[in-house]
Amino acid sequence: MYYWYKKMKDVPGSDMGGFTRILHSGNPDNLMEEIPSIVVDPLPEGLDRGYIVLNRPWAFVQWLEKATIEEEYILMAEPDHIFVNPLPNLAHGDHPAAFPFFYIKPAENEKIMRKYYPEEMGPVTNVDPIGNSPVIIKKSILEKIAPTWMNVSLxxxxxxxxxxxxGWVLEMYGYxxxxxxxGVRHILRKDFMLQPPWDLEVGNKFIIHYTYGCDYNMKGELxxxxxxxxxxxxxxxxxxPPPRNLSLPPPGVPESVVRLVKAVNEASANIPNWDTQ
Known part of the structure:
Protein backbone atom coordinates (compact mmCIF):
# COMPACT_ATOMS: atom_id res chain seq x y z
CA MET A 1 0.00 0.00 0.00
CA TYR A 2 2.65 2.53 1.03
CA TYR A 3 4.65 1.99 -2.16
CA TRP A 4 1.63 2.81 -4.30
CA TYR A 5 0.69 5.75 -2.09
CA LYS A 6 4.12 7.26 -2.71
CA LYS A 7 3.87 6.57 -6.44
CA MET A 8 0.39 8.12 -6.80
CA LYS A 9 0.69 10.97 -4.29
CA ASP A 10 2.13 13.57 -6.64
CA VAL A 11 0.50 12.42 -9.88
CA PRO A 12 -1.76 15.08 -11.43
CA GLY A 13 -5.28 14.66 -10.09
CA SER A 14 -4.16 13.51 -6.65
CA ASP A 15 -5.09 15.45 -3.52
CA MET A 16 -3.30 13.08 -1.14
CA GLY A 17 -1.29 14.61 1.67
CA GLY A 18 0.69 12.91 4.43
CA PHE A 19 0.57 9.25 5.41
CA THR A 20 0.30 7.65 8.85
CA ARG A 21 0.17 3.97 9.69
CA ILE A 22 -1.72 3.53 12.97
CA LEU A 23 -0.26 0.55 14.82
CA HIS A 24 -2.55 -0.57 17.65
CA SER A 25 -0.36 -3.34 19.04
CA GLY A 26 1.05 -0.97 21.64
CA ASN A 27 4.59 -1.76 20.50
CA PRO A 28 6.80 -0.51 17.65
CA ASP A 29 7.72 -2.98 14.91
CA ASN A 30 10.36 -3.38 12.21
CA LEU A 31 8.57 -1.07 9.74
CA MET A 32 8.65 2.06 11.89
CA GLU A 33 11.58 3.60 10.02
CA GLU A 34 10.23 2.69 6.60
CA ILE A 35 6.61 3.82 6.97
CA PRO A 36 5.47 6.91 8.92
CA SER A 37 3.78 5.32 11.92
CA ILE A 38 2.26 6.04 15.29
CA VAL A 39 1.91 3.43 18.03
CA VAL A 40 -1.26 3.45 20.11
CA ASP A 41 -2.55 1.17 22.83
CA PRO A 42 -4.80 -1.80 22.18
CA LEU A 43 -8.01 -2.22 24.14
CA PRO A 44 -7.58 -3.68 27.63
CA GLU A 45 -6.80 -7.38 27.45
CA GLY A 46 -9.79 -9.54 26.64
CA LEU A 47 -12.11 -6.69 25.69
CA ASP A 48 -11.93 -7.44 21.97
CA ARG A 49 -12.87 -11.11 22.59
CA GLY A 50 -10.54 -12.19 19.80
CA TYR A 51 -12.12 -9.75 17.33
CA ILE A 52 -9.00 -7.70 16.68
CA VAL A 53 -10.77 -5.17 14.45
CA LEU A 54 -12.54 -3.89 17.56
CA ASN A 55 -9.27 -2.11 18.37
CA ARG A 56 -9.61 0.09 15.29
CA PRO A 57 -12.01 2.78 16.55
CA TRP A 58 -10.08 3.05 19.83
CA ALA A 59 -6.89 3.43 17.79
CA PHE A 60 -8.41 6.32 15.83
CA VAL A 61 -9.57 8.01 19.03
CA GLN A 62 -6.00 7.93 20.35
CA TRP A 63 -4.44 9.03 17.07
CA LEU A 64 -6.75 12.00 16.72
CA GLU A 65 -5.90 13.05 20.28
CA LYS A 66 -2.12 12.56 20.00
CA ALA A 67 -1.15 13.44 16.46
CA THR A 68 -0.55 16.78 14.80
CA ILE A 69 -2.53 16.44 11.57
CA GLU A 70 -1.98 19.26 9.11
CA GLU A 71 -4.57 18.19 6.56
CA GLU A 72 -8.24 19.15 6.85
CA TYR A 73 -9.45 15.81 5.47
CA ILE A 74 -8.50 12.23 6.32
CA LEU A 75 -8.61 9.10 4.17
CA MET A 76 -9.13 5.96 6.24
CA ALA A 77 -7.73 3.01 4.31
CA GLU A 78 -6.31 -0.45 4.98
CA PRO A 79 -3.10 -2.40 4.27
CA ASP A 80 -4.82 -4.48 1.57
CA HIS A 81 -5.59 -1.38 -0.50
CA ILE A 82 -3.54 -0.53 -3.58
CA PHE A 83 -3.88 2.88 -5.21
CA VAL A 84 -4.31 2.37 -8.96
CA ASN A 85 -5.29 5.91 -9.96
CA PRO A 86 -4.50 9.29 -8.40
CA LEU A 87 -7.04 9.92 -5.65
CA PRO A 88 -8.74 13.32 -5.45
CA ASN A 89 -10.66 14.52 -2.41
CA LEU A 90 -14.01 12.84 -3.04
CA ALA A 91 -15.61 14.52 -0.02
CA HIS A 92 -17.54 17.76 -0.43
CA GLY A 93 -17.44 20.10 2.53
CA ASP A 94 -19.04 18.39 5.52
CA HIS A 95 -20.17 15.44 3.40
CA PRO A 96 -17.67 12.55 3.59
CA ALA A 97 -17.21 10.07 0.76
CA ALA A 98 -17.42 6.31 1.28
CA PHE A 99 -17.61 3.06 -0.64
CA PRO A 100 -20.98 1.26 -0.37
CA PHE A 101 -20.70 -2.41 0.63
CA PHE A 102 -23.41 -4.75 -0.63
CA TYR A 103 -23.33 -6.79 2.59
CA ILE A 104 -23.95 -3.86 4.97
CA LYS A 105 -27.75 -3.83 5.14
CA PRO A 106 -29.16 -1.61 7.89
CA ALA A 107 -32.76 -1.81 6.63
CA GLU A 108 -32.73 -5.62 6.64
CA ASN A 109 -31.50 -5.61 10.25
CA GLU A 110 -33.87 -2.98 11.64
CA LYS A 111 -34.69 -4.89 14.83
CA ILE A 112 -31.02 -5.00 15.80
CA MET A 113 -30.27 -1.52 14.51
CA ARG A 114 -32.90 -0.02 16.79
CA LYS A 115 -30.82 -1.07 19.79
CA TYR A 116 -28.27 1.54 18.72
CA TYR A 117 -30.20 3.89 16.45
CA PRO A 118 -33.51 4.69 18.18
CA GLU A 119 -36.70 5.50 16.30
CA GLU A 120 -36.62 9.15 17.32
CA MET A 121 -33.44 9.52 15.23
CA GLY A 122 -35.37 8.66 12.08
CA PRO A 123 -35.54 5.72 9.66
CA VAL A 124 -32.72 3.18 9.66
CA THR A 125 -32.13 4.11 6.04
CA ASN A 126 -30.30 7.11 7.54
CA VAL A 127 -27.53 4.62 8.30
CA ASP A 128 -25.29 4.37 5.24
CA PRO A 129 -24.28 0.90 3.91
CA ILE A 130 -20.61 1.49 4.64
CA GLY A 131 -17.67 0.77 6.90
CA ASN A 132 -14.98 3.19 7.97
CA SER A 133 -12.74 2.28 5.05
CA PRO A 134 -12.35 3.60 2.49
CA VAL A 135 -13.73 6.90 3.72
CA ILE A 136 -12.59 10.47 3.12
CA ILE A 137 -13.86 12.69 5.90
CA LYS A 138 -13.21 16.09 7.42
CA LYS A 139 -10.94 15.74 10.45
CA SER A 140 -13.23 17.79 12.69
CA ILE A 141 -16.15 15.47 11.90
CA LEU A 142 -14.13 12.30 12.49
CA GLU A 143 -13.08 13.69 15.87
CA LYS A 144 -16.77 13.76 16.84
CA ILE A 145 -17.65 10.38 15.35
CA ALA A 146 -14.66 8.34 16.57
CA PRO A 147 -15.56 8.06 20.30
CA THR A 148 -19.14 7.14 19.38
CA TRP A 149 -17.85 4.60 16.84
CA MET A 150 -15.77 3.01 19.59
CA ASN A 151 -18.59 2.92 22.14
CA VAL A 152 -21.21 1.62 19.71
CA SER A 153 -18.85 -1.10 18.46
CA LEU A 154 -18.11 -2.22 22.03
CA GLY A 167 -20.01 -11.22 12.76
CA TRP A 168 -16.78 -10.01 11.19
CA VAL A 169 -18.41 -6.81 9.85
CA LEU A 170 -19.66 -5.69 13.27
CA GLU A 171 -17.19 -2.81 13.53
CA MET A 172 -18.26 -1.61 10.07
CA TYR A 173 -21.83 -1.36 11.32
CA GLY A 174 -20.44 0.44 14.36
CA TYR A 175 -18.96 3.17 12.19
CA GLY A 183 -26.32 13.21 11.49
CA VAL A 184 -23.52 12.51 9.01
CA ARG A 185 -24.46 11.11 5.60
CA HIS A 186 -21.79 9.93 3.19
CA ILE A 187 -21.53 10.42 -0.54
CA LEU A 188 -21.59 6.84 -1.80
CA ARG A 189 -18.93 6.31 -4.47
CA LYS A 190 -18.90 2.93 -6.16
CA ASP A 191 -15.85 4.09 -8.11
CA PHE A 192 -13.90 4.54 -4.87
CA MET A 193 -12.77 0.91 -4.92
CA LEU A 194 -12.88 -2.37 -6.81
CA GLN A 195 -12.68 -5.88 -5.39
CA PRO A 196 -11.26 -8.63 -7.59
CA PRO A 197 -12.25 -11.19 -8.70
CA TRP A 198 -15.83 -9.84 -8.76
CA ASP A 199 -14.99 -6.47 -10.29
CA LEU A 200 -13.44 -7.22 -13.64
CA GLU A 201 -11.93 -3.92 -14.77
CA VAL A 202 -9.97 -1.16 -13.06
CA GLY A 203 -11.13 1.66 -15.31
CA ASN A 204 -11.35 4.95 -13.44
CA LYS A 205 -11.63 3.41 -9.98
CA PHE A 206 -9.09 4.49 -7.40
CA ILE A 207 -8.28 1.56 -5.09
CA ILE A 208 -7.93 -2.20 -5.50
CA HIS A 209 -9.06 -4.03 -2.37
CA TYR A 210 -7.61 -7.53 -2.43
CA THR A 211 -9.77 -9.07 0.27
CA TYR A 212 -11.15 -11.99 -1.75
CA GLY A 213 -9.13 -14.96 -2.93
CA CYS A 214 -8.62 -15.17 -6.69
CA ASP A 215 -8.71 -18.79 -7.89
CA TYR A 216 -8.65 -19.82 -11.55
CA ASN A 217 -7.97 -22.87 -13.66
CA MET A 218 -5.47 -22.64 -16.49
CA LYS A 219 -8.30 -21.83 -18.91
CA GLY A 220 -8.80 -18.57 -17.04
CA GLU A 221 -12.07 -19.71 -15.47
CA LEU A 222 -12.91 -18.62 -11.92
CA PRO A 241 5.22 -11.20 2.46
CA PRO A 242 4.47 -12.94 -0.82
CA PRO A 243 7.56 -13.86 -2.83
CA ARG A 244 8.89 -11.55 -5.48
CA ASN A 245 7.87 -12.08 -9.09
CA LEU A 246 4.55 -13.86 -8.58
CA SER A 247 3.39 -15.75 -11.64
CA LEU A 248 0.88 -13.83 -13.73
CA PRO A 249 -2.61 -15.25 -14.17
CA PRO A 250 -3.37 -17.44 -17.20
CA PRO A 251 -4.95 -15.90 -20.31
CA GLY A 252 -8.61 -15.02 -19.90
CA VAL A 253 -8.38 -13.85 -16.29
CA PRO A 254 -9.96 -10.40 -15.76
CA GLU A 255 -7.82 -7.29 -16.08
CA SER A 256 -8.44 -6.39 -12.43
CA VAL A 257 -6.67 -9.54 -11.23
CA VAL A 258 -3.78 -9.09 -13.66
CA ARG A 259 -3.38 -5.48 -12.53
CA LEU A 260 -3.38 -6.58 -8.89
CA VAL A 261 -0.60 -9.13 -9.35
CA LYS A 262 1.48 -6.73 -11.45
CA ALA A 263 1.09 -4.08 -8.74
CA VAL A 264 2.28 -6.49 -6.04
CA ASN A 265 5.21 -7.55 -8.22
CA GLU A 266 6.25 -3.98 -8.92
CA ALA A 267 6.14 -3.07 -5.24
CA SER A 268 8.08 -6.16 -4.14
CA ALA A 269 10.73 -5.55 -6.83
CA ASN A 270 11.31 -1.99 -5.63
CA ILE A 271 11.10 -2.30 -1.85
CA PRO A 272 14.52 -3.06 -0.30
CA ASN A 273 14.71 -6.02 2.08
CA TRP A 274 11.30 -7.25 0.92
CA ASP A 275 12.11 -10.86 1.77
CA THR A 276 13.85 -10.15 5.07
CA GLN A 277 11.36 -7.96 6.95
Missing part, protein backbone atom coordinates in the same frame (compact mmCIF):
# COMPACT_ATOMS: atom_id res chain seq x y z
CA UNK A 155 -21.82 -2.32 22.83
CA UNK A 156 -22.49 -4.34 19.69
CA UNK A 157 -19.79 -6.86 20.55
CA UNK A 158 -21.20 -7.15 24.07
CA UNK A 159 -24.66 -8.05 22.75
CA UNK A 160 -24.87 -11.72 21.68
CA UNK A 161 -27.66 -11.13 19.16
CA UNK A 162 -25.79 -8.32 17.43
CA UNK A 163 -22.49 -10.17 17.55
CA UNK A 164 -24.03 -13.23 15.92
CA UNK A 165 -25.87 -11.25 13.25
CA UNK A 166 -23.01 -8.95 12.21
CA UNK A 176 -22.09 3.45 10.04
CA UNK A 177 -24.36 3.80 13.08
CA UNK A 178 -22.02 6.26 14.81
CA UNK A 179 -22.02 8.46 11.72
CA UNK A 180 -25.81 8.42 11.56
CA UNK A 181 -26.09 9.28 15.26
CA UNK A 182 -24.11 12.44 14.48
CA UNK A 223 -13.06 -21.50 -9.42
CA UNK A 224 -14.09 -19.44 -6.39
CA UNK A 225 -14.47 -21.59 -3.28
CA UNK A 226 -12.08 -24.17 -4.72
CA UNK A 227 -8.32 -23.73 -4.73
CA UNK A 228 -7.37 -22.95 -8.29
CA UNK A 229 -4.50 -24.14 -10.44
CA UNK A 230 -3.50 -20.48 -10.32
CA UNK A 231 -4.34 -18.41 -7.27
CA UNK A 232 -3.63 -15.22 -5.42
CA UNK A 233 -4.96 -14.99 -1.88
CA UNK A 234 -3.49 -12.79 0.83
CA UNK A 235 -4.31 -15.53 3.34
CA UNK A 236 -1.60 -17.66 1.75
CA UNK A 237 0.97 -15.20 3.10
CA UNK A 238 0.01 -14.69 6.74
CA UNK A 239 3.51 -15.51 8.01
CA UNK A 240 5.36 -13.16 5.71
Missing amino acids: RMKDDPETDKAF AVASALH TYGKIGEWRFDKRSHLRG
Whole structure:
Protein backbone atom coordinates (compact mmCIF):
# COMPACT_ATOMS: atom_id res chain seq x y z
CA MET A 1 0.00 0.00 0.00
CA TYR A 2 2.65 2.53 1.03
CA TYR A 3 4.65 1.99 -2.16
CA TRP A 4 1.63 2.81 -4.30
CA TYR A 5 0.69 5.75 -2.09
CA LYS A 6 4.12 7.26 -2.71
CA LYS A 7 3.87 6.57 -6.44
CA MET A 8 0.39 8.12 -6.80
CA LYS A 9 0.69 10.97 -4.29
CA ASP A 10 2.13 13.57 -6.64
CA VAL A 11 0.50 12.42 -9.88
CA PRO A 12 -1.76 15.08 -11.43
CA GLY A 13 -5.28 14.66 -10.09
CA SER A 14 -4.16 13.51 -6.65
CA ASP A 15 -5.09 15.45 -3.52
CA MET A 16 -3.30 13.08 -1.14
CA GLY A 17 -1.29 14.61 1.67
CA GLY A 18 0.69 12.91 4.43
CA PHE A 19 0.57 9.25 5.41
CA THR A 20 0.30 7.65 8.85
CA ARG A 21 0.17 3.97 9.69
CA ILE A 22 -1.72 3.53 12.97
CA LEU A 23 -0.26 0.55 14.82
CA HIS A 24 -2.55 -0.57 17.65
CA SER A 25 -0.36 -3.34 19.04
CA GLY A 26 1.05 -0.97 21.64
CA ASN A 27 4.59 -1.76 20.50
CA PRO A 28 6.80 -0.51 17.65
CA ASP A 29 7.72 -2.98 14.91
CA ASN A 30 10.36 -3.38 12.21
CA LEU A 31 8.57 -1.07 9.74
CA MET A 32 8.65 2.06 11.89
CA GLU A 33 11.58 3.60 10.02
CA GLU A 34 10.23 2.69 6.60
CA ILE A 35 6.61 3.82 6.97
CA PRO A 36 5.47 6.91 8.92
CA SER A 37 3.78 5.32 11.92
CA ILE A 38 2.26 6.04 15.29
CA VAL A 39 1.91 3.43 18.03
CA VAL A 40 -1.26 3.45 20.11
CA ASP A 41 -2.55 1.17 22.83
CA PRO A 42 -4.80 -1.80 22.18
CA LEU A 43 -8.01 -2.22 24.14
CA PRO A 44 -7.58 -3.68 27.63
CA GLU A 45 -6.80 -7.38 27.45
CA GLY A 46 -9.79 -9.54 26.64
CA LEU A 47 -12.11 -6.69 25.69
CA ASP A 48 -11.93 -7.44 21.97
CA ARG A 49 -12.87 -11.11 22.59
CA GLY A 50 -10.54 -12.19 19.80
CA TYR A 51 -12.12 -9.75 17.33
CA ILE A 52 -9.00 -7.70 16.68
CA VAL A 53 -10.77 -5.17 14.45
CA LEU A 54 -12.54 -3.89 17.56
CA ASN A 55 -9.27 -2.11 18.37
CA ARG A 56 -9.61 0.09 15.29
CA PRO A 57 -12.01 2.78 16.55
CA TRP A 58 -10.08 3.05 19.83
CA ALA A 59 -6.89 3.43 17.79
CA PHE A 60 -8.41 6.32 15.83
CA VAL A 61 -9.57 8.01 19.03
CA GLN A 62 -6.00 7.93 20.35
CA TRP A 63 -4.44 9.03 17.07
CA LEU A 64 -6.75 12.00 16.72
CA GLU A 65 -5.90 13.05 20.28
CA LYS A 66 -2.12 12.56 20.00
CA ALA A 67 -1.15 13.44 16.46
CA THR A 68 -0.55 16.78 14.80
CA ILE A 69 -2.53 16.44 11.57
CA GLU A 70 -1.98 19.26 9.11
CA GLU A 71 -4.57 18.19 6.56
CA GLU A 72 -8.24 19.15 6.85
CA TYR A 73 -9.45 15.81 5.47
CA ILE A 74 -8.50 12.23 6.32
CA LEU A 75 -8.61 9.10 4.17
CA MET A 76 -9.13 5.96 6.24
CA ALA A 77 -7.73 3.01 4.31
CA GLU A 78 -6.31 -0.45 4.98
CA PRO A 79 -3.10 -2.40 4.27
CA ASP A 80 -4.82 -4.48 1.57
CA HIS A 81 -5.59 -1.38 -0.50
CA ILE A 82 -3.54 -0.53 -3.58
CA PHE A 83 -3.88 2.88 -5.21
CA VAL A 84 -4.31 2.37 -8.96
CA ASN A 85 -5.29 5.91 -9.96
CA PRO A 86 -4.50 9.29 -8.40
CA LEU A 87 -7.04 9.92 -5.65
CA PRO A 88 -8.74 13.32 -5.45
CA ASN A 89 -10.66 14.52 -2.41
CA LEU A 90 -14.01 12.84 -3.04
CA ALA A 91 -15.61 14.52 -0.02
CA HIS A 92 -17.54 17.76 -0.43
CA GLY A 93 -17.44 20.10 2.53
CA ASP A 94 -19.04 18.39 5.52
CA HIS A 95 -20.17 15.44 3.40
CA PRO A 96 -17.67 12.55 3.59
CA ALA A 97 -17.21 10.07 0.76
CA ALA A 98 -17.42 6.31 1.28
CA PHE A 99 -17.61 3.06 -0.64
CA PRO A 100 -20.98 1.26 -0.37
CA PHE A 101 -20.70 -2.41 0.63
CA PHE A 102 -23.41 -4.75 -0.63
CA TYR A 103 -23.33 -6.79 2.59
CA ILE A 104 -23.95 -3.86 4.97
CA LYS A 105 -27.75 -3.83 5.14
CA PRO A 106 -29.16 -1.61 7.89
CA ALA A 107 -32.76 -1.81 6.63
CA GLU A 108 -32.73 -5.62 6.64
CA ASN A 109 -31.50 -5.61 10.25
CA GLU A 110 -33.87 -2.98 11.64
CA LYS A 111 -34.69 -4.89 14.83
CA ILE A 112 -31.02 -5.00 15.80
CA MET A 113 -30.27 -1.52 14.51
CA ARG A 114 -32.90 -0.02 16.79
CA LYS A 115 -30.82 -1.07 19.79
CA TYR A 116 -28.27 1.54 18.72
CA TYR A 117 -30.20 3.89 16.45
CA PRO A 118 -33.51 4.69 18.18
CA GLU A 119 -36.70 5.50 16.30
CA GLU A 120 -36.62 9.15 17.32
CA MET A 121 -33.44 9.52 15.23
CA GLY A 122 -35.37 8.66 12.08
CA PRO A 123 -35.54 5.72 9.66
CA VAL A 124 -32.72 3.18 9.66
CA THR A 125 -32.13 4.11 6.04
CA ASN A 126 -30.30 7.11 7.54
CA VAL A 127 -27.53 4.62 8.30
CA ASP A 128 -25.29 4.37 5.24
CA PRO A 129 -24.28 0.90 3.91
CA ILE A 130 -20.61 1.49 4.64
CA GLY A 131 -17.67 0.77 6.90
CA ASN A 132 -14.98 3.19 7.97
CA SER A 133 -12.74 2.28 5.05
CA PRO A 134 -12.35 3.60 2.49
CA VAL A 135 -13.73 6.90 3.72
CA ILE A 136 -12.59 10.47 3.12
CA ILE A 137 -13.86 12.69 5.90
CA LYS A 138 -13.21 16.09 7.42
CA LYS A 139 -10.94 15.74 10.45
CA SER A 140 -13.23 17.79 12.69
CA ILE A 141 -16.15 15.47 11.90
CA LEU A 142 -14.13 12.30 12.49
CA GLU A 143 -13.08 13.69 15.87
CA LYS A 144 -16.77 13.76 16.84
CA ILE A 145 -17.65 10.38 15.35
CA ALA A 146 -14.66 8.34 16.57
CA PRO A 147 -15.56 8.06 20.30
CA THR A 148 -19.14 7.14 19.38
CA TRP A 149 -17.85 4.60 16.84
CA MET A 150 -15.77 3.01 19.59
CA ASN A 151 -18.59 2.92 22.14
CA VAL A 152 -21.21 1.62 19.71
CA SER A 153 -18.85 -1.10 18.46
CA LEU A 154 -18.11 -2.22 22.03
CA ARG A 155 -21.82 -2.32 22.83
CA MET A 156 -22.49 -4.34 19.69
CA LYS A 157 -19.79 -6.86 20.55
CA ASP A 158 -21.20 -7.15 24.07
CA ASP A 159 -24.66 -8.05 22.75
CA PRO A 160 -24.87 -11.72 21.68
CA GLU A 161 -27.66 -11.13 19.16
CA THR A 162 -25.79 -8.32 17.43
CA ASP A 163 -22.49 -10.17 17.55
CA LYS A 164 -24.03 -13.23 15.92
CA ALA A 165 -25.87 -11.25 13.25
CA PHE A 166 -23.01 -8.95 12.21
CA GLY A 167 -20.01 -11.22 12.76
CA TRP A 168 -16.78 -10.01 11.19
CA VAL A 169 -18.41 -6.81 9.85
CA LEU A 170 -19.66 -5.69 13.27
CA GLU A 171 -17.19 -2.81 13.53
CA MET A 172 -18.26 -1.61 10.07
CA TYR A 173 -21.83 -1.36 11.32
CA GLY A 174 -20.44 0.44 14.36
CA TYR A 175 -18.96 3.17 12.19
CA ALA A 176 -22.09 3.45 10.04
CA VAL A 177 -24.36 3.80 13.08
CA ALA A 178 -22.02 6.26 14.81
CA SER A 179 -22.02 8.46 11.72
CA ALA A 180 -25.81 8.42 11.56
CA LEU A 181 -26.09 9.28 15.26
CA HIS A 182 -24.11 12.44 14.48
CA GLY A 183 -26.32 13.21 11.49
CA VAL A 184 -23.52 12.51 9.01
CA ARG A 185 -24.46 11.11 5.60
CA HIS A 186 -21.79 9.93 3.19
CA ILE A 187 -21.53 10.42 -0.54
CA LEU A 188 -21.59 6.84 -1.80
CA ARG A 189 -18.93 6.31 -4.47
CA LYS A 190 -18.90 2.93 -6.16
CA ASP A 191 -15.85 4.09 -8.11
CA PHE A 192 -13.90 4.54 -4.87
CA MET A 193 -12.77 0.91 -4.92
CA LEU A 194 -12.88 -2.37 -6.81
CA GLN A 195 -12.68 -5.88 -5.39
CA PRO A 196 -11.26 -8.63 -7.59
CA PRO A 197 -12.25 -11.19 -8.70
CA TRP A 198 -15.83 -9.84 -8.76
CA ASP A 199 -14.99 -6.47 -10.29
CA LEU A 200 -13.44 -7.22 -13.64
CA GLU A 201 -11.93 -3.92 -14.77
CA VAL A 202 -9.97 -1.16 -13.06
CA GLY A 203 -11.13 1.66 -15.31
CA ASN A 204 -11.35 4.95 -13.44
CA LYS A 205 -11.63 3.41 -9.98
CA PHE A 206 -9.09 4.49 -7.40
CA ILE A 207 -8.28 1.56 -5.09
CA ILE A 208 -7.93 -2.20 -5.50
CA HIS A 209 -9.06 -4.03 -2.37
CA TYR A 210 -7.61 -7.53 -2.43
CA THR A 211 -9.77 -9.07 0.27
CA TYR A 212 -11.15 -11.99 -1.75
CA GLY A 213 -9.13 -14.96 -2.93
CA CYS A 214 -8.62 -15.17 -6.69
CA ASP A 215 -8.71 -18.79 -7.89
CA TYR A 216 -8.65 -19.82 -11.55
CA ASN A 217 -7.97 -22.87 -13.66
CA MET A 218 -5.47 -22.64 -16.49
CA LYS A 219 -8.30 -21.83 -18.91
CA GLY A 220 -8.80 -18.57 -17.04
CA GLU A 221 -12.07 -19.71 -15.47
CA LEU A 222 -12.91 -18.62 -11.92
CA THR A 223 -13.06 -21.50 -9.42
CA TYR A 224 -14.09 -19.44 -6.39
CA GLY A 225 -14.47 -21.59 -3.28
CA LYS A 226 -12.08 -24.17 -4.72
CA ILE A 227 -8.32 -23.73 -4.73
CA GLY A 228 -7.37 -22.95 -8.29
CA GLU A 229 -4.50 -24.14 -10.44
CA TRP A 230 -3.50 -20.48 -10.32
CA ARG A 231 -4.34 -18.41 -7.27
CA PHE A 232 -3.63 -15.22 -5.42
CA ASP A 233 -4.96 -14.99 -1.88
CA LYS A 234 -3.49 -12.79 0.83
CA ARG A 235 -4.31 -15.53 3.34
CA SER A 236 -1.60 -17.66 1.75
CA HIS A 237 0.97 -15.20 3.10
CA LEU A 238 0.01 -14.69 6.74
CA ARG A 239 3.51 -15.51 8.01
CA GLY A 240 5.36 -13.16 5.71
CA PRO A 241 5.22 -11.20 2.46
CA PRO A 242 4.47 -12.94 -0.82
CA PRO A 243 7.56 -13.86 -2.83
CA ARG A 244 8.89 -11.55 -5.48
CA ASN A 245 7.87 -12.08 -9.09
CA LEU A 246 4.55 -13.86 -8.58
CA SER A 247 3.39 -15.75 -11.64
CA LEU A 248 0.88 -13.83 -13.73
CA PRO A 249 -2.61 -15.25 -14.17
CA PRO A 250 -3.37 -17.44 -17.20
CA PRO A 251 -4.95 -15.90 -20.31
CA GLY A 252 -8.61 -15.02 -19.90
CA VAL A 253 -8.38 -13.85 -16.29
CA PRO A 254 -9.96 -10.40 -15.76
CA GLU A 255 -7.82 -7.29 -16.08
CA SER A 256 -8.44 -6.39 -12.43
CA VAL A 257 -6.67 -9.54 -11.23
CA VAL A 258 -3.78 -9.09 -13.66
CA ARG A 259 -3.38 -5.48 -12.53
CA LEU A 260 -3.38 -6.58 -8.89
CA VAL A 261 -0.60 -9.13 -9.35
CA LYS A 262 1.48 -6.73 -11.45
CA ALA A 263 1.09 -4.08 -8.74
CA VAL A 264 2.28 -6.49 -6.04
CA ASN A 265 5.21 -7.55 -8.22
CA GLU A 266 6.25 -3.98 -8.92
CA ALA A 267 6.14 -3.07 -5.24
CA SER A 268 8.08 -6.16 -4.14
CA ALA A 269 10.73 -5.55 -6.83
CA ASN A 270 11.31 -1.99 -5.63
CA ILE A 271 11.10 -2.30 -1.85
CA PRO A 272 14.52 -3.06 -0.30
CA ASN A 273 14.71 -6.02 2.08
CA TRP A 274 11.30 -7.25 0.92
CA ASP A 275 12.11 -10.86 1.77
CA THR A 276 13.85 -10.15 5.07
CA GLN A 277 11.36 -7.96 6.95
